[in-house]
Amino acid sequence: MEESGAYPKSDKVLTSLLLGYLVNSFTPKFGEIIRCTSLQKTTKVPVAVSMGSVMAERAYDMLILGLGIFAVFCFEMDRLQGIFESTIGGISHIYGYRYLYVIPIAVLALFILFLISLRRIKKSERRPIKKIVEFLQSMFLSLKQGLLLKKRFQFILLTLLIWTMLVVLNYIYLLCLPETSGYPFSFAIVILFIGGIGWALPSPGGIGTTHFLLLQLFLAFQLDPNAGISFGILSNGLTFIGTIVIGGYGYFRYRVETKTLKKQ
Template identity: 35%
Template structure:
């Protein structure tokens, strides 16, 4: 690991620690009270959440196999892709964004699938997850509009004119967005030729084209219907992983299904932040959104810590088991050179 990567890791670790310290201080949460509440939880619900976690990771591995099917001659088994996915999640707990590389490297070790090809399928997979997150974000906003608008009204406080309502705020925001979009479209058409020569425009347009190509890659799938089924199954399991944990503690047992949806979406945004395993960012966002559903700041932070902790423990346990599988199967792949030294593993295909 070079100095640049070390600095990146230290910065992400510092951000995680700072956010975690801030959330605990803001909620006035006593660590002793936190441990007491978590130790008194009903762990039958934790076991059920763990089952949903395993199903989600297996389904993600199966969906990955569907993406690999039309682009590589190798046929990795369900065990090989599942082990690779779990290894990637374990790596993400230590280093943000390291999971994709570890996942593809493990799959190469197990089934000789070239890293550059498998990495491309992982990027395409992430695009579909991003699309699902956007759809869920929109659904959450529509279903919980009153609650969310009330939250933003209270958050903005005196910055809004007297008599302003959530509906008027939405209309104003919509008018601003529509006006901005029309202005941007006018300027784009007027200065398109000049913009086309600008490096920033070329980078942005190239990025957007890559996103579109990734989303359209589903047309190459041999079983697109099964791909959609696995995508829906993954996100359903993600929802149930956190929703079932509500019932493990008396303070959160009364939260409804919409609360589970909101926490799923907000928690996913927190996990996407550049911190190891979403530490700090997840706690901050989920702890704040829990206030919308009548929880105290302490109970909201306990819930966030509990959900994140259960998820982290499951990843560590499953990740260690995955590493053991890799080590046990090592004798079957001893003829493969190291991933970083093998040109076939990273060869760019045309």
């Protein structure tokens, strides 16, 4: 966010972040919007600026997740190919094979239409439309500046630390269950990136999507499926409870901060 010239206080950013986590636990990623709107109320940082910063943050998250998935597939292609086939097969069984080709074509067509419409919209003199255009321009400028990264070394170091801690956390979950306590540390890495697909999908707290992928992962490695279900319930359940606790604390902080601003 500093790349866009906004310097909100760290405690205010933390409050909005925790509040966003809380909302994400019950909604499909709507917490990102709440995170930006709550930050605007407590720091006056425009929503467009914080939204662009969040988009840059998520872009780097997806990049790391994608690289991790690619690396895992390179080492475990024979086993993990079954997950891809079963996932695609399940979707095609529900919606039909033809939709697998229609959806990406439709998305591409909508994107092209959006670009064409945007050029025309920019020339409009209507006030509501001009406001929307200004918002989008500010958001994409913030996104572009956020991707440049002023503090590259610090960002890379903290990113590596975060993902390393996530691997360690998954390994601790494996050690907690008698059925998985003997699994190697490398399996925790596989769990992180394959299970991370479920977290990246627009589902409340990764519930359902993560459990499905973890079950498929355990089956692909010819492990006890019940252990996969238990691991999913343990890891996702503890994460959900932890998010509710810290998110509730974030909501309390937000209420206090907004009341303080009203008195000023």
